Amino acid sequence: MMRARSAGDGRSGPDARSAGRSGDRQPGGSAPGRDSNVGHDDGSGGSPPPSDQAAAGSQKRVLEPAEIRRALTRIAHEILERTNGADDVLLLGIPTRGVPLARRLADRAAEFEDRTVPWGSLDVTMYRDDLRLRPARALGRTELPPAGIDGKTVVIVDDVLYSGRTVRAALDALNDLGRPRAVQLAVLVDRGHRELPIRADYVGKNLPTSQREMVRVLLSETDGEDAVLLGERKEAQV
Amino acid sequence: MNRHLLSAADLSRDDALLILDTADELARMSDRPIKKLPTLRGRTVVNLFFEDSTRTRISFEAAAKRLSADVINFSVKGSSVAKGESLKDTALTLEAMGADAVVIRHDASGAPHRLAGWIRGHVVNAGDGMHEHPTQALLDAFTIRRRLGRASGLDGVRVTIVGDVLHSRVARSNVALLNILGAEVTLVAPPTLVPVAVGSWPCEISYDLDAVLPKSDVIMMLRVQQERMTAAYFPSVREYSRRYGLDTGRMGMLPEHAIVMHPGPMNRGVEIAAEVADSPRSTIVEQVANGVSVRMAVLYLLLGGADLLGGADLRGKPRDAKASMENKESMVNR
């Protein structure tokens, strides 16, 4: 089902993508529940939960585990650089996959600087602007370190940045939790098509996509393996 | 029943767990400086209370306000209802006002069911006659889960409910919900205070409280109304208290870890001794706090998503694996 891609430049040019798509009829259509979930590949970033793996049309891997590892290492270094050694930094991952990413970044930063970097999770479900479009969603876990967010540099961590609406919701959520000194954004994949004036401070990979495509991030903590997949969306999304 | 919460007996196990898990997350809000979420901004929740109940009404009011909903309180005293306006006309008035949800407490069993047929909004049963009080059972289950350190259901937890089961909507809702969550329920009461057909309920019955105490992980005391004495349900308050009251002696017969619950308001000295009510085993105070979280969860799950009837998303997509939608009687919209 998925084409093996050679490791290397992780950038997928137009040729590679069309080669992946053309003529490839995959059995099974999209799973019915693919898009209605805590993950967000509906125009607001993020990717579907583990249960929908069988879904997809043609997909191809645009990032392999090694590339992901290197990207995260680089981001961790960048964070340390721009925050003066992670002074007063707090990493908050957006469930689902933003959370293991935040933890990985915190671990890596801790290795490099030999100090603990606090991390946690920030569920934004209650602040979304598209709640009324689907049945009520289950909530994810919000867990902040005891010191809270006041005066800290909060780095929001998510897997995919798309329309920017999830991040807007995260900013609203942070607003009700306290007053950070600054807020930054780290994402593994930026797939373009912003609908709000929001940009990421740290990007693992820039992945130009069309609105007809779907980006799926897999992580070993949630999906058993690390990969970023690009595939064709089977149904138009509201 | 999938647009309303009328009865705990209609919930599937998955739906019940979804409500409890959601309440878990919302309970964390009480640590925040700003105890408010924008989720139900612009929605109107009406508290329609035909029976006096400050405690429950305030709980629903707090829950709705913490979700940024507008709350309108409609209590019977001094209203047009007291002057004889029918339930139906009251419902039509609320409809005209655009109530998105109506939380109703009424002394007639089935009043919420009738209301649901007359309005477009969502109906939450806050207690109907002797029938059910589903949010009470949910907050009781939530409390048990927390205190006993359970992560998911209540499988194997032994719950004993003591008191006037015959007239108690709290008992009915709890028997139903605890059973759905896998707990083992025993009812203890004098024979006059259990329904004739209680044998068909998913629980055990006992007339002997002392025998059941050592085998209880949770003991839930129900309020006993003094009026029952004049209707010959029991000869005197003293005899009732002696045979079925939870005093310190009986509390000592409970296992170490067991907790004592009461939906309130209490008759101190009748069904429960003051020292028992105030002991560390007692969950009575935290039940109140938990009530707000559970009611927030219910309002969010009913109102926070798409309204299939005339709402934006008509495709009714299934939810994610975390909350199974297989059961067509589940509470939340598909």
Place this chain on the structure above:
Amino acid sequence: MTGVAGTWLIRGAALPGGQRADLRLRDGVIAEAGARLAAAGAQVLDADGLIALPGLVDLHTHLREPGREDAETIETGTRAAALGGYTAVHAMANTEPVADTAGVVEQVWRLGREAGHCDVQPVGAVTLGLGGQRLAELGAMADSAARVRVFSDDGRCVSDPLLMRRALEYVKAFDGVIAQHAQEPRLTEGAQMNEGEVSGRLGLAGWPAVAEEAIIARDCLLAAHVGSALHVCHVSTAGSVEIIRWAKAKGWRVTAEVTPHHLLLTDELAEGYDPVYKVNPPLRTAADVAGLRQGLADGTIDCVATDHAPHPVEAKDTEWAGAAFGMTGLEIALRAVQQAMVETGLLDWAAVADRMSVRPATIGRLSGHGVLPATGAPANLTLYDPAAAPEPVDPATHASRSRNTPFRGVALPGQVVATFLRGTATVLDGKLAS
């Protein structure tokens, strides 16, 4: 002037015994019954495929007038009765004012005659104001133009055993009968529905079967002791049937009636809390329905009586506990009996004629009704089509002023095609004849 008078020739009807016949109706009687009669100037009604039953007699109807004309009037109620195939109805006494004097019963009787759709036989109250304390002037009511013979506090039970004994004794003087609404009040305070598994689940106060059975047993014993006649209204439990069977086996003068709804419906219908299913005595269990059907089949229960209880919309459009008790029934009774008893093989049409006309007329001491169609019999007839395609009941089309039928949307078989009251057609082609 209601109805279509003149001479009628009914062609090819099936009589209750099964044989087909032509019937000539003239001057209020069946002048001739035979085969292939000549029309000879009569209006002809082709009754091929129809059953000719003696005009149905209802022992138990609430016409609500005087006092509750918002629910029903004698005019609208008797129209409903005629459409249901009834030529006589007994109008219960719980009106406002109560029918406990000669004046009120005569008023009801007169209004019935003026309406002309069927005979209205008033029932007199047993006690003043239905208060259960003092006997009403039963003798005055018996002697009045209304000639009351059936006395009932229906709606309430005559629960005081001494008072019930006196009433049973007193009516012997004029061949009267006390019709008891059996409901021990102390066991049914605040009761809403049958006490059982469903009521326990729904949280509605229960109405236990024993509250009916205990009164019936007591009253059978009282009637036997004083040598009087007892009629039991709306029997609703299998246990009651057994008690009545026992009393009859002893040769005691006990008769009983059952409603169409108790032959078909159970208490599970209360599950949606729709008060259209709220009635007194309440709907009971499937075992009770079976016992009642068997009782009607073997004659332990003498007749079907509708207990037609109309209520205005606002009395039912409310929460269960706030709703009135009662169901309409005049217009669907025969169809319901066909469904419950004929289609199940428990009664044939001769037995239906017996249970819905002959016996009720006997119990009510009504002359001129309940006579099987034959030469010389009064021309009170119901022509019924048992093969009419089952139609869902639509109360909007009913003549009754009220809409509270539990059979709304339920497909019942059969159709009353024509009703004749002393030779005048009150219903033709399924509609009121003008």
